[in-house]
Amino acid sequence: MLNFLQRIGKALMLPIAVLPAAALLLRLGQPDLLNIAFVAKAGDAIFANLALLFAIGVAIGFAEDNNGAAGLAGAIGYFVLTNATQAINENINMAVLGGILSGVIAGLLYNRFHNITLPDWLGFFSGRRFVPIVTAAMMVILAGLFGVVWPPIQEGINAVGEWIISAGAVGVGVFGLLNRLLIPIGLHHVLNSLVWFVFGEYNGATGDLNRFFAGDPSAGMFMTGFFPIMMFGLPAAALAMIATAKKERRKEVSGLVIGIAFTSFLTGITEPLEFSFMFLSPLLYGVHALLTASSMVITYLLDIHHGFGFSAGAIDYILNFGIAQKPLYLLPIGLIYGGIYFAVFYFLIKALDLKTPGREDDIDEESEGNEFVPTGDKNEVMASYFIQDLGGKDNLTSVDNCATRLRLTVADMKKVNESSLKKHGARGVIKLQKTGLQIIVGTNVEFVANAMKYQIKNGPISLGKAENEAASAVSESTISANNMEFILPFSGKVMPLSDVPDQVFSAKMMGDGFAIEPTNDTLVSPVDGEIVSIFPTKHAIGLKTRDNLEILIHIGLDTVKLNGKGFTTLVNEGDSIKKGQELIKIDLNYLKEHAPSVVTPVIFTNLQDGQEVHVKKVGNYHQGEQDIIKVQ
Structure with missing residues (x-):
C-alpha cells in the first residue's frame, strides 16, 4: 500500500509544479490587492481544474512508459465519472478524489491493455486506442456505484460541520483536524463552506468569515489557528525535508519545496506543499493534521481573533491586522510551531526512514x-x-x-x-x-x-x-554439462518445453530445457554455482553452474507485468549458491489469479551446438527429485 501511495505521490508532482505560480496570480488579482480580474481568473483556472489535472498527471505517472495516451484516458475517465454521477444526483461533487481515482484506474488499465491486439475488423482500436474506451466503460460502472453511495457520505460531512460549530475548543480542534484530513480527497471545501459561510449570524452576515469582516468580535475562531501553521509550520517542515533529503538530490528537492514553502507563507496556499508529502509519507501528514488542530485550540483558548478573505498567509495577516484581536500573539506562536514542525519532521523522517521528497525508493525506474x-x-x-x-x-x-x-x-x-x-x-x-x-x-x-x-x-x-x-x-569460454548434478527446483508437474503455452519458450527461441507447473511456494537452486542475474521485477533469475552452464528460471508466464508483486527474493546477484538453497518465495495463489499461467520454464541458455536437453521424467514430482533431465 505504501508503494502504491508513493507512486501516486510521484505522479502528482507534475500538476503540482504549476500551483505556486497559479496561487500568486490568484491572490494578486483579488479586489483587495491589484484588483485585476483577468489575472485572478488566470490563477483560478488552475485551481478550478485541479481534479482534471490530477486525473491526467496520475494516469501518466502510473503508465509503465509514461505515455500521453494514459493521460488522455485519465481525462476521459474523469469526465465520464463526474458527469455520470451528477446525472444521478446533481449535488454530488467528488472533487480531487474523482481526479485521482480516474488517473489511477486509467494508468492501470493502460498497463493492462496498451498492447492488446483485436480482431482484424476491429484492428483500428487495438493497442493504445483501446485504453480510453475501456477506461470510459469502467468509469460508467463506477459512476453508477458512486451515484448511490456518495450522497450519504456528503450528508455525513454536513452533520459533522453542524456539530463542530457549537462545540467550543473541541469543535475548533476537530474542525482543524478534519480540514487537513479531507484535503487529500478534496472535500475540505464542503466543511469550510459550512463553517465559514453558513453557520452563525451577526447583523445579517452568516458564517465565521463573513461575520469577522462584519465586525463580530466573536468571529475568527475557525480561521485564526491556521496562521501559525501556514506562515511558519509548513515552511519549517519544508526545511526539514530539504535537510533530510539524499545529498545528491538536495538541490533538486530545494528547487521543488522552497517555492511552494514561500507560497504557503505568503498566500496561505498549502496544497502544493502538502501534496508533496501526504502520499509519500502519510504518517507525517497525520502529524501535520494533529498539529493544525492543536494550533486551532490554542488560539481559541487565548481568545485571539484573526481572519482572512483568501487564506491564512502573510498577505491576509497584514491586510486584516487592523480589524483583528491580539494579532501580534500569532508571531511568537508561529515561531514556536515552526520549531516544533522542523524538529518533529526531521526526527520522524530520519528515525522511520520516511520517503519524503528526495528520499523515495526508485520504483520501476x-x-x-x-x-x-x-x-x-x-x-x-x-x-x-x-x-x-x-x-x-x-x-x-x-x-x-x-x-x-x-x-x-x-x-x-x-x-x-x-x-x-x-x-x-x-x-x-x-x-x-x-x-x-x-x-x-x-x-x-x-x-x-x-x-x-x-x-x-x-x-x-x-x-x-x-x-x-x-x-x-x-x-x-568453456561450457560443459557432463558432470552437472541437477535437482528439481519446484514441486509440481514436469513437462517438455513444447507444452508451454508461450511460443517463445515452446519454440525454444531462448534455448532448450523443460518446464514445471509448481505446487509449492519456494524456488530452490537446482545446481551448485552462482547467481548471475535477478530481474528487477523478481520473476526471473539467472544461474551459472561451476562448469559455466547458464540457466534461466522464468517463474510463470508474462509475470513481468506484476512488477514484483507475489515474489520475495532470498539471494542477491553474485552470491554463491548450493543445490537446494532457497532462492525466491512466491505467492502462488496471487500468481494464479493475476498471471496467465504459473508454468515455469527452466532454460539452458548457452548450450553448445549439438547439445540438447532430454526430459527423462514427466508428470508430478517433489522438489529435489534427481535424474529429471539429461543434457547430451
Whole structure:
C-alpha cells in the first residue's frame, strides 16, 4: 500500500509544479490587492481544474512508459465519472478524489491493455486506442456505484460541520483536524463552506468569515489557528525535508519545496506543499493534521481573533491586522510551531526512514537510472548490430526490456531485417503489431538494452576492434554439462518445453530445457554455482553452474507485468549458491489469479551446438527429485 501511495505521490508532482505560480496570480488579482480580474481568473483556472489535472498527471505517472495516451484516458475517465454521477444526483461533487481515482484506474488499465491486439475488423482500436474506451466503460460502472453511495457520505460531512460549530475548543480542534484530513480527497471545501459561510449570524452576515469582516468580535475562531501553521509550520517542515533529503538530490528537492514553502507563507496556499508529502509519507501528514488542530485550540483558548478573505498567509495577516484581536500573539506562536514542525519532521523522517521528497525508493525506474559506460564487450557489439538491423536509430521509437527479451517500438516495420537480427544474436523475433516488436536475447538482455540506449543517444561504437574482442572472449569460454548434478527446483508437474503455452519458450527461441507447473511456494537452486542475474521485477533469475552452464528460471508466464508483486527474493546477484538453497518465495495463489499461467520454464541458455536437453521424467514430482533431465 505504501508503494502504491508513493507512486501516486510521484505522479502528482507534475500538476503540482504549476500551483505556486497559479496561487500568486490568484491572490494578486483579488479586489483587495491589484484588483485585476483577468489575472485572478488566470490563477483560478488552475485551481478550478485541479481534479482534471490530477486525473491526467496520475494516469501518466502510473503508465509503465509514461505515455500521453494514459493521460488522455485519465481525462476521459474523469469526465465520464463526474458527469455520470451528477446525472444521478446533481449535488454530488467528488472533487480531487474523482481526479485521482480516474488517473489511477486509467494508468492501470493502460498497463493492462496498451498492447492488446483485436480482431482484424476491429484492428483500428487495438493497442493504445483501446485504453480510453475501456477506461470510459469502467468509469460508467463506477459512476453508477458512486451515484448511490456518495450522497450519504456528503450528508455525513454536513452533520459533522453542524456539530463542530457549537462545540467550543473541541469543535475548533476537530474542525482543524478534519480540514487537513479531507484535503487529500478534496472535500475540505464542503466543511469550510459550512463553517465559514453558513453557520452563525451577526447583523445579517452568516458564517465565521463573513461575520469577522462584519465586525463580530466573536468571529475568527475557525480561521485564526491556521496562521501559525501556514506562515511558519509548513515552511519549517519544508526545511526539514530539504535537510533530510539524499545529498545528491538536495538541490533538486530545494528547487521543488522552497517555492511552494514561500507560497504557503505568503498566500496561505498549502496544497502544493502538502501534496508533496501526504502520499509519500502519510504518517507525517497525520502529524501535520494533529498539529493544525492543536494550533486551532490554542488560539481559541487565548481568545485571539484573526481572519482572512483568501487564506491564512502573510498577505491576509497584514491586510486584516487592523480589524483583528491580539494579532501580534500569532508571531511568537508561529515561531514556536515552526520549531516544533522542523524538529518533529526531521526526527520522524530520519528515525522511520520516511520517503519524503528526495528520499523515495526508485520504483520501476531502474533502466532510467543506469549509467552505461561503453566497454566494447559482446553486448555492445550485439546492440550496435541490432540498431543497424532495425533500420537505424531513427527507426527506433522506444527501447525497453523484460527478463529475456527486448521490447521495441519501431516507426517502420519494413526496415527491420529479421534474418540479420538472428545472424547477430537474436534467438527469435516476434512482430506484435505494425510497430511493436520483441527480440529474444537471453539473460543478458538488460545489458544489450542499456547499450542500445547509449548508442542511440551518443552514436554507435566501432565494430571492428570490439567485435574481435567479443569473439575472442566467447571462444575462450568453456561450457560443459557432463558432470552437472541437477535437482528439481519446484514441486509440481514436469513437462517438455513444447507444452508451454508461450511460443517463445515452446519454440525454444531462448534455448532448450523443460518446464514445471509448481505446487509449492519456494524456488530452490537446482545446481551448485552462482547467481548471475535477478530481474528487477523478481520473476526471473539467472544461474551459472561451476562448469559455466547458464540457466534461466522464468517463474510463470508474462509475470513481468506484476512488477514484483507475489515474489520475495532470498539471494542477491553474485552470491554463491548450493543445490537446494532457497532462492525466491512466491505467492502462488496471487500468481494464479493475476498471471496467465504459473508454468515455469527452466532454460539452458548457452548450450553448445549439438547439445540438447532430454526430459527423462514427466508428470508430478517433489522438489529435489534427481535424474529429471539429461543434457547430451
